[in-house]
Amino acid sequence: MKKHCKxxxxxxxxxxxxxxxxxxxxxxxxxxxEQMLDKxxxxxxxxxxxxxxxxxxxxxxxxxxxxxxxxSKCQILQxxxxxxxxxxxxxxxxxxxxxxxxxxELNNRMKYYISVFGSEEKFEDYYKKSISEFKADFRDDMKxxxxxxxxxQQIIAGVKVTPQDVKDFFxxxxxxxxxxxxxxxxxxxxxxxPEVSEAExxxxxxxxxxxxxxxxxxxxxxxxxxxxxxxxxxxxQNGGFLGWTNRGEFVGSFEAAAYSMGKDEISGIVKSxxxxxxxxxxxxxxxxxxxxHILIKPKLNTEDIRRKEALIDSLRLLILEGQLSFNEAVEKxxxxxxxxxxxxxxxxxxxxxSLYETSQLEPDIYFAIDKLATGDISKPVLLTDQSGAKTIxxxxxxxxxxxxxxxxxxxxxxxxxxxxxxxxxxxxxKWVENHxxxxxxxxxxxxxxxxxxxxxxxxxxxxxxxx
Numbered sequence: 001m002k003k004h005c006k007x008x009x010x011x012x013x014x015x016x017x018x019x020x021x022x023x024x025x026x027x028x029x030x031x032x033x034e035q036m037l038d039k040x041x042x043x044x045x046x047x048x049x050x051x052x053x054x055x056x057x058x059x060x061x062x063x064x065x066x067x068x069x070x071x072s073k074c075q076i077l078q079x080x081x082x083x084x085x086x087x088x089x090x091x092x093x094x095x096x097x098x099x100x101x102x103x104x105e106l107n108n109r110m111k112y113y114i115s116v117f118g119s120e121e122k123f124e125d126y127y128k129k130s131i132s133e134f135k136a137d138f139r140d141d142m143k144x145x146x147x148x149x150x151x152x153q154q155i156i157a158g159v160k161v162t163p164q165d166v167k168d169f170f171x172x173x174x175x176x177x178x179x180x181x182x183x184x185x186x187x188x189x190x191x192x193x194p195e196v197s198e199a200e201x202x203x204x205x206x207x208x209x210x211x212x213x214x215x216x217x218x219x220x221x222x223x224x225x226x227x228x229x230x231x232x233x234x235x236x237q238n239g240g241f242l243g244w245t246n247r248g249e250f251v252g253s254f255e256a257a258a259y260s261m262g263k264d265e266i267s268g269i270v271k272s273x274x275x276x277x278x279x280x281x282x283x284x285x286x287x288x289x290x291x292x293h294i295l296i297k298p299k300l301n302t303e304d305i306r307r308k309e310a311l312i313d314s315l316r317l318l319i320l321e322g323q324l325s326f327n328e329a330v331e332k333x334x335x336x337x338x339x340x341x342x343x344x345x346x347x348x349x350x351x352x353x354s355l356y357e358t359s360q361l362e363p364d365i366y367f368a369i370d371k372l373a374t375g376d377i378s379k380p381v382l383l384t385d386q387s388g389a390k391t392i393x394x395x396x397x398x399x400x401x402x403x404x405x406x407x408x409x410x411x412x413x414x415x416x417x418x419x420x421x422x423x424x425x426x427x428x429x430k431w432v433e434n435h436x437x438x439x440x441x442x443x444x445x446x447x448x449x450x451x452x453x454x455x456x457x458x459x460x461x462x463x464x465x466x467x
Contacts (some may be wrong), residue, residue, distance in 0.1 A: 041444035042081060045088035049080050074451035081441075081457060082432065086148035089435055095154060097146040103288075104246055106135050106142055111234070119238035131243060155431050156424040161416060169419040170408055179406045181414070182357045185369065186398040188326050188344040190315065191391050193335040194308040196298040204276050204296045208269050211294060212278055215266065222266070222280050222292055231275065232295040240280075240292040247287040254279065258291050300390060305382065308392045312380050316394050319377060326377070326396045335391075345398070353413070354398070365395065372397050 042049035057076050062068055069075075090096070110131060117123040124130055129137070170178075211229055214220040226240030235242055250258065257270045258279050267279040275297035282290040315333060318324040330344035345354050358366060368378040378395040385391070406415065436457055443458055 039444075041447050042077065042084075043440065043442040044081055044084035045439050045441075047084040047088055049077065049084065053080060071451065071453075074453060077447065077451060078454060081454070083144065083148040085432065085435060085439060086151040087144050088439060090147045090151040093151070093154075095147065095151050097143060097150060100246060101146055102139060102143050104249075105146060106138065107243075107245060107249070110135065110243075115234055120241060120243065121238060152428065156427050159420060159424045159427050161419045161423055163412075163416075165423070166412065166416045166419045167408065169422070170406075170415050181401070181404055181406055181411060182359065183403050184355045184357055184399075184401045185361070186354050186400075187346045187356070187365075187369065188330070188396040188398055189339060189346050190312065190326065190330050190334055190344060190394050191336045191339055192308045192312050192333065192393075193389075193391050194300050194304045196300055196304055200298045200301070201276075204298045205269050208276055208278050208294065208296050212266060215278075222278075222294070226292060226294045229296065230294040231297045232293065235293065236295070240294050242291045242293060244288055244290050247289075254293075258289055259284070297388070305390065305392070309380050309382075312392050312394055316377055316380070319396075344396075365393075369395050369397060372400075374398070374400050 038050050038052045040048050041051055041054070054073050054076050057080075058073050061072065061076070066072075114120050114123050114131075117126065120131055124134075127134065207229070211220075211225045215222050215225055223239035226236060227238075230236035230240050232240070247255065247259070249255075251272045251274070253270055253272045254277060257267045257277075258281055261267060261279070261281040263281060263283060265281055267277070270277040270279060275295050277296075278294040280292040282292060284290070311333075315324065315329050319326055319329055327343055330339060334340050334344070346356070347354055348356050348360065350360065358370075361369075362383070364381055364383055368381045369376075372378060374397050376397050381393045381395070383391050383393055401410065404410070408415065441457055443454060448455055448458065
């Protein structure tokens with residue numbers, strides 16, 4: 001078990017570093033970085049690893065609050081070596097990622113970091129680089145990252161476990177190592193979205209028409225009107241600029257309008273699930289577009305909300321009386337397409353399954369279901385998401401567990417996943433050991449002294465003995 005715990009820990013460190021590396025690898029500079037003489041400390045096939053590669057990831061890890069452990073840099077180097085080995089073999093096995101995949105991942109990460117800073121201008125001012133320069137700097141790293149992930153998935157794709165494997169794994173655990181699970185709940189959800197009045201829709205459309213008229217007349221620029229009126233928190237204060245995006249990244253109505261326009265053309269009023277838009281096409285290159293937009297969100301009033309509350313209350317009563325099942329209510333009345341596809345079952349974004357630790361629930365949801373038993377249905381709950389959109393919801397308890405020590409009857413699925421994770425780790429470890437033998441690998445002697453655990457790479461590759 002100790003061996004497995006070690007490899008799993010390294011995997012989690014890798015995930016942390018990769019999730020933060022967009023800024024960490026190229027954005028953060030310290031005086032120490034600038035003064036440090038860079039040098040190659042490892043070679044894997046035809047790929048090199050520099051001291052600066054480790055130092056930058058290390059600084060980013062510390063800035064994000066990770067513990068400053070003695071062997072942190074050794075763990076970082078070990079993960080970089082693994083990534084380089086995967087990328088090296090991927091080239092041999094013709095496992096590749098497309099430019100479109102790289103662009104999509106870069107754009108997604110840039111959107112996140114720009115949202116953290118508040119605007120592209122603040123981001124560029126902080127790092128003294130344009131967005132395009134930043135993407136260019138990081139492009140090769142991102143391609144290697146995606147390639148290594150694809151190669152790893154190919155290696156472990158065939159790993160399956162049987163029920164007997166799960167039982168054997170559980171029975172092999174020492175009593176003091178059996179996991180303890182917190183209280184969990186499994187929920188179904190029915191969501192209704194209050195609709196704004198026609199008068200409010202007309203007010204929003206009229207406002208955008210007036211905005212467009214001032215832009216067309218030259219009285220105001222698109223940038224100025226976006227800053228003054230746009231209700232898109234991500235782009236409004238930045239003049240409405242959305243940057244370069246690929247086909248498929250926007251909602252359908254927005255994209256249909258944007259791709260039908262000519263350079264510097266301004267659209268008519270475009271309605272989407274977010275509200276009403278004015279769109280300006282700045283440039284198009286094949287399936288990529290550079291756009292600005294102004295978003296106006298129609299406002300709900302108290303009466304709009306009350307209408308949906310009355311409807312969901314009626315549906316709840318029908319379900320409780322047995323005249324309508326919860327699933328039927330979701331299928332017929334839910335305003336969420338994703339909810340309909342899942343049959344109303346809530347999926348946990350952290351685990352990918354339907355189980356939530358109660359601490360993972362939004363406070364309003366937790367308090368609505370806290371006192372309910374399995375099969376009970378909550379009273380209507382008004383929720384507001386991060387964009388300010390409001391929904392009316394009811395929740396049904398599918399299952400509910402108390403905090404407990406793991407057992408095969410209640411926790412088979414979790415134990416099955418844990419067993420599969422360990423089998424995947426073992427498969428990957430065997431693959432690594434086998435391919436180290438086939439690959440030219442060289443490590444800096446000074447770093448080997450600091451990181452004795454890395455000696456296995458050299459020992460396996462060159463058949464050397466530990467000193």
